[in-house]
Amino acid sequence: MAGLSTLEAFLRAYSSTEDPQRLAVVETIRALARASRQIRDVVSQGQLGGDIGAARGSTNADGDRQRFLDVRADEIVLAEMREAPVAAYASEEIGSPILLNPEGVLAVATDPLDGSSNIDTNVSIGTIFSILPHAPNAADGVGTDFAQPGRNQLAAGFFIYGPQLAMVLTVGEGTHVFVYSHRIGGYQQILDGVLISPNTNEFAINMSNYRHWDEAVRIYIDDCLQGSAGPRARDFNMRWIASLVADTYRIIARGGVFLYPRDNRRGYGEGRLRLVYEANPIAMLIEQAGGLATDGGFPILDQIPASLHQRTPFIFGSKKEVERILRYHEAPSLIGERAPLFTHRGLFRV
Numbered sequence: 001m002a003g004l005s006t007l008e009a010f011l012r013a014y015s016s017t018e019d020p021q022r023l024a025v026v027e028t029i030r031a032l033a034r035a036s037r038q039i040r041d042v043v044s045q046g047q048l049g050g051d052i053g054a055a056r057g058s059t060n061a062d063g064d065r066q067r068f069l070d071v072r073a074d075e076i077v078l079a080e081m082r083e084a085p086v087a088a089y090a091s092e093e094i095g096s097p098i099l100l101n102p103e104g105v106l107a108v109a110t111d112p113l114d115g116s117s118n119i120d121t122n123v124s125i126g127t128i129f130s131i132l133p134h135a136p137n138a139a140d141g142v143g144t145d146f147a148q149p150g151r152n153q154l155a156a157g158f159f160i161y162g163p164q165l166a167m168v169l170t171v172g173e174g175t176h177v178f179v180y181s182h183r184i185g186g187y188q189q190i191l192d193g194v195l196i197s198p199n200t201n202e203f204a205i206n207m208s209n210y211r212h213w214d215e216a217v218r219i220y221i222d223d224c225l226q227g228s229a230g231p232r233a234r235d236f237n238m239r240w241i242a243s244l245v246a247d248t249y250r251i252i253a254r255g256g257v258f259l260y261p262r263d264n265r266r267g268y269g270e271g272r273l274r275l276v277y278e279a280n281p282i283a284m285l286i287e288q289a290g291g292l293a294t295d296g297g298f299p300i301l302d303q304i305p306a307s308l309h310q311r312t313p314f315i316f317g318s319k320k321e322v323e324r325i326l327r328y329h330e331a332p333s334l335i336g337e338r339a340p341l342f343t344h345r346g347l348f349r350v
């Protein structure tokens, strides 16, 4: 699909063969785009009969404290999915999948509001979505829909409520970026077939968890921090927005790597991010843009989810840098033997 177009023209070109599954995907993306406008309105008003960032006193299926905006965003996406050819709906905010339109051919999983902890601080937040084929033989109508590997996704993406209202989308033919234009009253493409640069000098990780990480991650970050005086022989920059959509958008725009590894804190044995509605859609966007997405051993998109809210260690971004991180995971002790040369008393300390 060459050239920059409106989202509408892009979707029409994608479904021009009249393939019923493609037509259903297109209708669902249109519905998600409508939801994004409504969520954007709520976010920019900053009010929802009260403070949108306020805690509701409830927790979601995963035990996270829910904010008013988490729940409102979920209601908005769900209402739009009821109007789309979607048979099964799953969300971070609900315990189990819901059967919607029994005639529908798709299953949609969503993180309706990603980056909840940033609502009060006016930092970018977003809505992540994953579109899968509906598994029609599921006993309860939705049972096996979300047990499919991410490789089965027909489309995936996210909306970001930042300085711009933007949408990052893949339908399996590259990764594309659209920005909402008030002038045309719709999304306008700004980047076609994004390619993430394979090399980078920028990493994103929550450094406050350093002491809890496994050796492989600690040694990798140590080597980056030593910059031009260390084994990497160049300086690195660090970013951590604590909003997956915003960290992903930056990596798509200018490269970099993101790490949310497993760690030794209670409840973080598989990291923090959820496989079905966070890691899978982001992984598809990243792979479609020439990057890599892994749990430290295997590609994210090949994992078979054991449960809807399953967590996964998540490392993704610039291909060559992710491959390097994988080598640290394969043989951390081997890399560790070399690391003392670059420590405070090491031979090569500058």
Ligand SMILES: O=P(O)(O)OC[C@H]1O[C@](O)(COP(=O)(O)O)[C@@H](O)[C@@H]1O
Binding pocket: 064, 092, 111, 113, 114, 115, 116, 117, 206, 242, 243, 244, 245, 272
């Ligand atoms: O606060 P931490 O531990 O750095 O975690 C930040 C991560 O948690 C998340 O906020 C989790 O998403 P939710 O806000 O949807 O629960 C990610 O967006 C972000 O990458």
Ligand SMILES: [Mg+2]
Binding pocket: 111, 113, 114, 115, 244, 278
């Ligand atoms: Mg999230």
Ligand SMILES: [Mg+2]
Binding pocket: 070, 092, 111, 112, 113, 114, 115, 116
């Ligand atoms: Mg969320």
